[in-house]
Amino acid sequence: xxxxxxxxxxxxxxxxxxxxxxxxxxxxxxxxxxxxxxxxxxxxxxxxxxxxxxxxxxxxxxxxxxxxxxxxxxxxxxxxxxxxxxxxxxxxxxxxxxxxxxxxxxxxxxxxxxxxxxxxxxxxxxxxxxxxxxxxxxxxxxxxxxxxxxxxxxxxxxxxxxxxxxxxxxxxxxxxxxxxxxxxxxxxxxxxxxxxxxxxxxxxxxxxxxxxxxxxxxxxxxxxxxxxxxxxxxxxxxxxxxxxxxxxxxxxxxxxxxxxxxxxxxxxxxxxxxxxxxxxxxxxxxxxxxxxxx
Amino acid sequence: xxxxxxxxxxxxxxxxxxxxxxxxxxxxxxxxxxxxxxxxxxxxxxxxxxxxxxxxxxxxxxxxxxxxxxxxxxxxxxxxxxxxxxxxxxxxxxxxxxxxxxxxxxxxxxxxxxxxxxxxxxxxxxxxxxxxxxxxxxxxxxxxxxxxxxxxxxxxxxxxxxxxxxxxxxxxxxxxxxxxxxxxxxxxxxxxxxxxxxxxxxxxxxxxxxxxxxxxxxxxxxxxxxxxxxxxxxxxxxxxxxxxxxxxxxxxxxxxxxxxxxxxxxxxxxxxxxxxxxxxxxxxxxxxxxxxxx
Numbered sequence: 247x248x249x250x251x252x253x254x255x256x257x258x259x260x261x262x263x264x265x266x267x268x269x270x271x272x273x274x275x276x277x278x279x280x281x282x283x284x285x286x287x288x289x290x291x292x293x294x295x296x297x298x299x300x301x302x303x304x305x306x307x308x309x310x311x312x313x314x315x316x317x318x319x320x321x322x323x324x325x326x327x328x329x330x331x332x333x334x335x336x337x338x339x340x341x342x343x344x345x346x347x348x349x350x351x352x353x354x355x356x357x358x359x360x361x362x363x364x365x366x367x368x369x370x371x372x373x374x375x376x377x378x379x380x381x382x383x384x385x386x387x388x389x390x391x392x393x394x395x396x397x398x399x400x401x402x403x404x405x406x407x408x409x410x411x412x413x414x415x416x417x418x419x420x421x422x423x424x425x426x427x428x429x430x431x432x433x434x435x436x437x438x439x440x441x442x443x444x445x446x447x448x449x450x451x452x453x454x455x456x457x458x459x460x461x462x463x464x465x466x467x468x469x470x471x472x473x474x475x476x477x478x479x480x481x482x483x484x485x486x487x488x489x490x491x492x493x494x495x496x497x498x499x500x501x502x503x504x505x506x507x508x509x510x511x512x513x514x515x516x517x518x519x520x521x522x523x524x525x526x527x528x529x530x531x532x533x534x535x536x537x538x539x540x
Numbered sequence: 541x542x543x544x545x546x547x548x549x550x551x552x553x554x555x556x557x558x559x560x561x562x563x564x565x566x567x568x569x570x571x572x573x574x575x576x577x578x579x580x581x582x583x584x585x586x587x588x589x590x591x592x593x594x595x596x597x598x599x600x601x602x603x604x605x606x607x608x609x610x611x612x613x614x615x616x617x618x619x620x621x622x623x624x625x626x627x628x629x630x631x632x633x634x635x636x637x638x639x640x641x642x643x644x645x646x647x648x649x650x651x652x653x654x655x656x657x658x659x660x661x662x663x664x665x666x667x668x669x670x671x672x673x674x675x676x677x678x679x680x681x682x683x684x685x686x687x688x689x690x691x692x693x694x695x696x697x698x699x700x701x702x703x704x705x706x707x708x709x710x711x712x713x714x715x716x717x718x719x720x721x722x723x724x725x726x727x728x729x730x731x732x733x734x735x736x737x738x739x740x741x742x743x744x745x746x747x748x749x750x751x752x753x754x755x756x757x758x759x760x761x762x763x764x765x766x767x768x769x770x771x772x773x774x775x776x777x778x779x780x781x782x783x784x785x786x787x788x789x790x791x792x793x794x795x796x797x798x799x800x801x802x803x804x805x806x807x808x809x810x811x812x813x814x815x816x817x818x819x820x821x822x823x824x825x826x827x828x829x830x831x832x833x834x
Contacts, residue, residue: 264684264685264686264687265686266686266687294596308777315686315687317685317687344696347684351690352684352694353689353694354686354689355686355689355694356686357684358685359684360684390558390641390646390651390653390654391611392558392560392609392648392649392651393558393560393609393611393651393688393690393691393802394687395560395647395648395649396687397687398647399647400646400647401637402646508687519734523573
C-alpha cells in the first residue's frame with residue numbers, strides 16, 4: 247500500500263495527550279520493538295479508525311526522551327476521508343479522545359485528554375510559540391511520597407536553594423545553548439529561555455519550571471543538572487553562566503535523569519496567526535540548515 | 541532461636557511510613573512468598589539492625605488490604621538492646637528512617653518518612669484515636685493524569701455529586717457497620733464514622749475523605765462503593781442508610797477497588813493519655829470477644 251499523499255488528507259485533528267514516560271522509550275517511533283508514545287498512539291488510532299495497516303501518524307510539539315513524562319503534550323494528525331469517517335462517526339472530533347482511550351485503556355500510562363478539529367494552519371510542532379517543562383526533586387528537605395516517585399528524582403542530600411536560584415539567573419534570555427544540548431545535525435542551538443524559576447512545594451519537593459520558545463535536545467535536563475551541580479559544589483557558582491560561552495556540551499557535571507521531567511504545557515498564538523507562525527518557524531529551520539551546511 | 545520475650549525489649553520506636561500499595565499484597569505479613577509491606581519492612585529493619593534472623597516486627601495502626609496505599613501509616617516496633625545498639629548507633633532514633641531507607645531505596649514503593657523514640661505507653665494500633673482515609677475517583681468530569689493512575693480509580697461515566705453527598709449524610713455517627721464490613725471472628729463492627737466528605741480537586745478528580753475512630757475490614761471501600769452505586773442508580777438514594785440496619789454484608793453493589801484508597805493520617809491523644817487509651821481499646825476488644833463468644 248502506498249502512504250497517502252498530502253492531497254489525500256481531508257481533516258487535521260489536534261490531540262492533547264498525557265503520559266507516564268517511565269515505561270516508554272520516548273515519544274519518537276523507532277525501528278524495532280521499542281515501546282514509544284508515538285508508536286502506541288499510532289497503533290490505537292489505527293484500531294479506532296479501522297485503518298490498522300495505514301494508521302494516522304501523530305506529530306508532537308515536543309519529542310520527549312525516554313523516561314520523560316507529559317501532562318500537556320500536543321499533537322496533530324491528518325486523516326484521510328475514510329479514516330475520518332470511521333474515527334469521527336457518531337462521536338465527532340471531540341469524541342475521538344474517548345474512542346482512542348477505549349483502545350488504550352483510560353487508566354493506563356498513556357491517555358488522550360482532549361481531541362478537536364485543528365484550526366486552519368495549525369501544526370502542533372511548528373505553530374507552537376513556547377513549551378513549559380517542570381522538574382521535580384525530592385531532596386533531604388522533602389517528605390518522600392512513593393505515589394509520586396515515578397515523576398520525582400530523589401537525592402539524599404539537602405539542596406542549596408539560594409545557590410541554585412543564583413546560578414539560574416544568568417541563563418534566561420536569548421543564548422546559544424550549545425553547551426547544554428546534545429548536538430543534532432543542522433539544528434540550531436540558539437534559544438530564548440523565557441523563564442526559569444525554582445520553588446518548594448508544600449511537601450518540600452523542589453520544583454524547577456522552565457519556559458522557552460523551544461528547547462533543544464537534552465536542554466532542560468542539562469540546565470537542571472548544572473544548577474544541581476552548583477548546589478553540590480561540583481560546579482562553581484558562575485559555572486552555568488560560564489558554560490554559555492562554550493560551543494560543545496560539557497562533561498563537568500551529570501545531566502539530570504529523565505525521571506523528574508514532565509512536559510506540562512505548549513503555547514500557541516491566536517488562531518489567525520497559526521499559519522504565519524508555522525511558516526516562520528519552518529523558514530528559520532531552512533535558514534539554520536543552510537548556515538550549518540558546509 | 542527463641543523469639544525474644546517482653547522482658548528482652550529495651551526500646552520502642554515509632555515509624556511514619558508511606559507506600560504505593562500497587563505491588564504489595566497488603567500490610568500484613570503472610571505465610572509464603574507474598575510481598576507485603578510488613579514483611580518487606582521487617583526484612584529491611586533486620587538488615588539495618590544486623591539482626592536478619594530475628595528482625596524487629598513492626599505493628600501498624602491500619603492493616604491495609606492488598607493494593608491500598610498509605611501516606612500516613614504509623615507503626616511501632618520493639619528493639620532488643622542488641623538491635624537498638626546496631627540500629628541507633630551514631631544516628632540516634634531520628635536517623636533510623638534514613639538508615640532503613642538506605643536498605644529499601646529512597647525512591648522505591650515503600651519508605652520510612654520519620655522515626656523517633658515512642659513516648660511511654662505508645663501503641664501504634666491501640667493508642668490511635670482516629671484514622672483518615674482518602675478515595676480518589678477520576679470520572680468523565682476529571683482530567684486524566686497517567687502519573688496519578690496508581691492511586692486513582694478511573695470510571696468512564698459522570699458521577700452525580702449531589703446524589704453521592706446526599707447518600708453519605710446518613711452514614712456519619714455511631715452505627716453498627718456490619719453491612720459494610722467483611723466479617724472477622726470476635727471483632728465488633730460498631731464504629732463512629734466521624735466525618736465523610738466529598739470534594740472535587742482542581743483537575744475534577746472526585747475525592748472522598750473519611751475519618752473514624754477505627755474502620756473495620758473493607759469498610760471504606762464498601763461505603764465508597766455504596767455511594768457510587770447510588771450515583772449509577774444501582775442503589776436507591778436511601779440505600780446506604782437502609783443498609784445500616786442489615787446484619788451482614790450486602791451483595792447489592794460492588795465494593796470500590798483498592799486502587800483509589802490511601803490511608804492518609806492516624807491521630808493519637810496527647811502523650812500523657814497514650815497508655816490509658818491503649819488500655820481502654822484493649823479492654824473493649826476483650827469485652828467484644830467475650831460477648832461474641834458462644
